[in-house]
Each structure stands twice: as structure tokens, then as C-alpha cells.
Amino acid sequence: MYDVEKIRKDFPMIVNHPELIYFDNGATTYKPQCVIDALTGFYTDYTSNVERGEYSTAIRADQAYAGTRDVIARMINCKPKEIAFLANITAVLNQIAFGLSRELKKGDTILISYAEHASNVLPWFRLKKELGVNIRYIPLDEEGNVIIDELDRMFDDSVRIISLAYVTNVLGSVQPIRKITEIAHKNDALVVVDAAQAIGHLKIDVKDLDVDFLGFSSHKMCGPDGVGVLYGKYELLQKMEPIFLGGGMNARFDIDGNVLLKDAPERFEAGTPHIEGVIGLAAASEYLMNIGLENIHAYENELRSYLIQKMLPLENIEIYNPANPSGPVSFNVKDVFAQDAASYLSTKNICVRSGHHCAKILHNLIGVDQSIRASLYLYNTEVEIDRFVDEVSRITLEETISIFL
Amino acid sequence: MASIKDYFNDQNLMRELLLDHYKYPHNHGLLENDRYTSKRMASASCIDDITVQLDVEDDVIKDIRFDGVACTISTASTSIMSDLLIGKKVKEAEEIIHNYLNMIDNKEYDPEILEEANVFQNVYKQANRIKCATIGWDAVEEMLKETGKEDE
Numbered sequence: 001m002y003d004v005e006k007i008r009k010d011f012p013m014i015v016n017h018p019e020l021i022y023f024d025n026g027a028t029t030y031k032p033q034c035v036i037d038a039l040t041g042f043y044t045d046y047t048s049n050v051e052r053g054e055y056s057t058a059i060r061a062d063q064a065y066a067g068t069r070d071v072i073a074r075m076i077n078c079k080p081k082e083i084a085f086l087a088n089i090t091a092v093l094n095q096i097a098f099g100l101s102r103e104l105k106k107g108d109t110i111l112i113s114y115a116e117h118a119s120n121v122l123p124w125f126r127l128k129k130e131l132g133v134n135i136r137y138i139p140l141d142e143e144g145n146v147i148i149d150e151l152d153r154m155f156d157d158s159v160r161i162i163s164l165a166y167v168t169n170v171l172g173s174v175q176p177i178r179k180i181t182e183i184a185h186k187n188d189a190l191v192v193v194d195a196a197q198a199i200g201h202l203k204i205d206v207k208d209l210d211v212d213f214l215g216f217s218s219h220k221m222c223g224p225d226g227v228g229v230l231y232g233k234y235e236l237l238q239k240m241e242p243i244f245l246g247g248g249m250n251a252r253f254d255i256d257g258n259v260l261l262k263d264a265p266e267r268f269e270a271g272t273p274h275i276e277g278v279i280g281l282a283a284a285s286e287y288l289m290n291i292g293l294e295n296i297h298a299y300e301n302e303l304r305s306y307l308i309q310k311m312l313p314l315e316n317i318e319i320y321n322p323a324n325p326s327g328p329v330s331f332n333v334k335d336v337f338a339q340d341a342a343s344y345l346s347t348k349n350i351c352v353r354s355g356h357h358c359a360k361i362l363h364n365l366i367g368v369d370q371s372i373r374a375s376l377y378l379y380n381t382e383v384e385i386d387r388f389v390d391e392v393s394r395i396t397l398e399e400t401i402s403i404f405l
Numbered sequence: 406m407a408s409i410k411d412y413f414n415d416q417n418l419m420r421e422l423l424l425d426h427y428k429y430p431h432n433h434g435l436l437e438n439d440r441y442t443s444k445r446m447a448s449a450s451c452i453d454d455i456t457v458q459l460d461v462e463d464d465v466i467k468d469i470r471f472d473g474v475a476c477t478i479s480t481a482s483t484s485i486m487s488d489l490l491i492g493k494k495v496k497e498a499e500e501i502i503h504n505y506l507n508m509i510d511n512k513e514y515d516p517e518i519l520e521e522a523n524v525f526q527n528v529y530k531q532a533n534r535i536k537c538a539t540i541g542w543d544a545v546e547e548m549l550k551e552t553g554k555e556d557e
Contacts, residue, residue, distance in 0.1 A: 337475075340476050340478075343533070354452075397424065398420055398424065401424060401427075403531060404423070404528050405420060
């Protein structure tokens with residue numbers, strides 16, 4: 001039985017701010033007490049650097065840090081050595097693009113979509129500029145879902161990589177990754193998945209999906225900021241060149257410039273890592289797995305359909321993704337600039353995001369530049385949705401202006 | 406005696422004023438004319454993207470034009486600014502801009518010279534929207550500084 005009231009008590013932000021309705025979970029999520037305790041535990045009980053110390057607290061830090069690989073491996077069904085910790089999903093996608101660029105040449109093609117976040121567009125654009133690779137866009141339906149029948153036709157001998165969000169960050173389209181991987185592999189292309197908006201919201205099984213690379217950020221799944229997870233099939237990670245070189249990632253080097261890198265995953269973790277963040281991520285993962293990712297997914301989808309059902313009758317708004325079962329709800333209030341509507345909602349203690357949401361080529365699909373995004377998570381409730389919808393129904397141009405007077 | 410601030414505290418009147426400048430902005434639409442210097446304000450945030458044109462002749466602001474994608478506050482504030490600054494001497498315009506930016510920062514300012522721009526006296530309460538109220542003003546201020554430098 002999913003007990004949302006019990007879950008809400010785990011989150012100090014909710015306990016400390018009962019007045020706030022937090023519907024900006026696509027941007028970041030609140031942290032449960034157990035994650036905060038894991039962070040302070042490291043700083044109050046066993047502070048030390050990792051991978052080098054011979055003393056007890058250092059060994060404990062090592063175990064906690066490396067232990068997170070085991071936890072993540074259990075969560076997404078891979079081997080611990082297939083997990084590397086970087087700064088965030090942006091760093092992960094840059095590492096993948098950089099690493100794969102070494103095997104690309106002019107005329108090769110990378111497939112992405114209009115619905116991608118900047119971090120899954122700009123690193124590939126750089127390869128277009130520097131190497132002369134082609135970027136092509138996979139056909140999407142009006143709510144951003146890959147049209148799988150048309151995907152097949154996108155492939156020719158030049159296609160080497162397909163890089164997509166699992167759940168898109170504005171429209172919440174859940175892409176059929178398994179089918180995409182099947183088609184891509186049949187055509188000898190690699191599949192890169194940006195799981196930033198999927199992680200912690202649904203059960204991810206990288207073996208079942210058969211993806212080649214996948215990445216996500218800790219802070220979008222109740223974990224600390226500043227940690228990104230890179231998953232890669234081990235043989236691919238072992239072949240990949242790291243962006244950053246330095247301590248912790250080399251095995252040995254000499255005065256002639258001969259360098260032997262460590263094996264994956266350590267080779268991707270140059271310098272002192274975000275130790276407490278990685279430790280906190282393990283706590284967040286355990287927390288979510290205890291509730292059950294399937295349960296979270298089912299609850300969230302229920303909440304979302306409740307939200308849609310309440311919003312559809314409103315005559316002052318336009319919703320861009322009512323049919324998608326998961327992910328954020330993106331909409332505009334008619335004749336009101338998205339940012340003005342979000343500012344109005346903030347005066348009612350409602351937290352939503354407005355703008356392009358870093359998806360600046362998406363307007364090619366939905367026809368508008370900006371929108372308001374309400375993104376739900378495991379601790380949101382129908383009561384909050386009722387209050388939210390009530391406030392949204394009151395938004396007019398006059399009301400949004402009044403907040404500035 | 407009612408002060409200028411009291412007048413600008415009449416919410417209904419002020420709402421009408423802002424709405425009017427947002428729906429029917431003055432001096433809106435760019436011109437293709439070499440006399441104008443032009444500044445695009447697109448990099449400060451990823452939302453507002455406006456271009457402001459300025460024509461200064463004989464130390465007087467002859468014209469200001471603007472266009473772009475912008476929220477109510479940036480549109481209305483740029484519109485009101487254009488009305489206020491056209492016809493002013495550069496020194497006067499700089500003084501008005503200085504006082505306006507002080508008002509937006511919740512510092513000391515002279516309401517008498519700001520005329521309609523007093524409508525933005527409470528914008529500082531919406532901390533995340535201060536940039537919206539200054540984007541057009543910043544553009545003119547920067548252009549005036551640049552022209553000033555060229556003259557020296």
C-alpha cells in the first residue's frame with residue numbers, strides 16, 4: 001500500500017514548508033532525511049579521501065564510495081564496474097560524445113530529436129562543427145514520442161550513434177528504448193540514453209533495454225547535487241578515452257610521457273570525486289528501491305492523469321501533452337507569457353518552471369517557444385493538485401500584472 | 406498634498422497602464438536605418454530576447470525602437486522607457502536611467518523625473534523578475550556609454 005503521507009514525513013523540505021506546493025521535480029527533487037544523514041555521517045564520522053588511505057576512516061570512505069556502484073548496479077541491473085561517477089548528466093553526455101568522437105569521421109551521422117535537452121544536443125553539435133558529422137532528427141509525434149515505424153527509414157550506413165532522452169524533459173514522452181536499441185543494433189549503431197527524467201520515476205533495466213550508454217543525475221532522484229552516473233557496457237567503457245586526466249585515474253606515467261590509464265570505471269573519475277554526494281546517492285537509491293520504483297511509477301502516473309483530468313476542462317489554458325501517460329505536464333495560459341504565469345503562481349506558494357526548459361529546438365514540434373512545466377514526484381498529492389488547478393484557473397493577464405504593483 | 410508615489414499606488418490605474426504598454430507597446434518594431442545604433446539583449450537570460458535601437462543626434466535622443474520576445478514587464482518597461490527618453494538630452498537620459506535603476510534596486514531615487522516609469526516602483530519585491538524591468542534600460546545605458554566613448 002502506497003502511503004504518501006508517510007513518505008512526506010521523510011522529507012524535511014515538506015515538513016518545514018507545508019505552505020509550498022513543489023511541482024518542479026523535473027528541475028530537482030527534495031531529499032529525504034536518510035540522504036541528508038548519509039552526507040552528514042560522512043563529514044561527522046569518517047571524513048577522508050578515497051582510493052589512497054591506509055587508515056580506518058579512509059577504508060570506510062572507500063567502501064562507502066565504491067559501495068554505491070553496487071547499489072546503482074542493483075537498481076539498473078548492470079555490473080558495478082560499469083558505473084562511473086561524474087558531475088552530472090551533462091558531464092556524462094559530454095564524456096560520451098567526447099569518447100565516441102575518437103571513432104567518428106566526417107560524414108558519419110548521429111540521430112537525435114527535437115525534444116532533447118541542451119546537454120544532449122550541444123555536445124553533438126560540437127562534433128558536427130569539428131568533425132563534420134551529420135546531425136539528423138528522428139521523427140516524433142505531436143507529443144514528442146518517437147515514431148518507431150519511421151525510425152527504421154532513418155538508418156543508412158552513415159548512422160553510428162542514436163542519442164535520446166528516455167523520458168523527454170518538457171513533454172514527458174517515454175521513448176520505446178528497447179525497440180530503438182533493436183533497430184539501432186541491427187544497423188550497427190550505438191544507443192546513448194539520457195535518463196535524467198526517467199531515473200527514480202520508473203524501473204530502468206539496462207540489460208533488458210540493451211542500451212550501450214546511459215546517464216542520469218543524482219539530484220533528480222532524491223540524491224545530492226553534483227553527481228552524475230555514467231553507465232556503459234564494460235567493453236565500450238574500456239575502449240573510451242576520458243575527458244579529464246589527472247590523479248586517481250592513471251595507473252602509472254613516466255618522464256617520457258608514457259601514461260597507463262586505470263581500467264574503467266576509475267579512469268573516468270579524475271581528481272577527488274564528490275565523495276559525500278556519491279555516498280548520499282546510495283542512500284537515495286536504497287530509499288527509492290525500498291518504496292519500489294514500480295510503485296512510484298504507478299502512483300505518479302495516477303497523479304498525472306488526475307492532474308490532466310482536472311486541467312482539461314479549464315478554458316484559460318492550452319496543454320501540450322495531455323495524452324502522454326508519464327512525465328511533466330506542459331501548458332500555457334492563453335495570452336499570458338509563461339514566466340509571468342509562473343511568477344503569479346509563486347505568489348501563491350506554487351513552484352513550477354517556465355521558459356524553454358533547455359529544450360530550445362522543441363518549438364519546431366509544439367509551435368511555442370515557452371511553456372509552464374508542472375512536474376510531479378512521489379511525494380505530491382491530489383490535494384496539492386486541487387489547489388494548483390484552482391490557482392491556474394484564476395490566471396489572467398490582469399492578475400499576472402497585479403503582482404508587480 | 407498627494408505625492409507622485411500615491412498616484413502610482415492606484416492599483417487599477419497602474420494595471421491599465423502596464424496592460425496598455427504590453428498590448429500596444431510604443432516605439433515597437435525595428436527600423437533599417439544607419440543612423441541607429443542597435444543592441445540585442447539575448448544573453449542575459451534564456452527567456453527575454455529583445456533588440457533596442459537608439460538614434461542620438463546633437464546630444465539629443467531622437468528616437469528609440471525595440472522589438473523581440475519578452476514578458477509583460479520587459480515589454481512594458483521598455484515601451485515606457487522609450488516614451489520617457491525620446492527628446493531628452495543624453496545627460497538627462499542618463500540621470501533618468503540612473504534613478505530608474507536605483508528604484509528597481511530599492512535604493513534612493515527621485516520619483517519626479519521618472520513619470521510613468523514609477524509604475525515599476527514595486528518590482529523589486531519580485532526578486533527574480535528585476536532583470537525583466539531593466540533589460541531595455543540596460544541596453545540604452547550601454548549604448549549611451551559606447552557612443553560617449555566614441556566622442557571622446
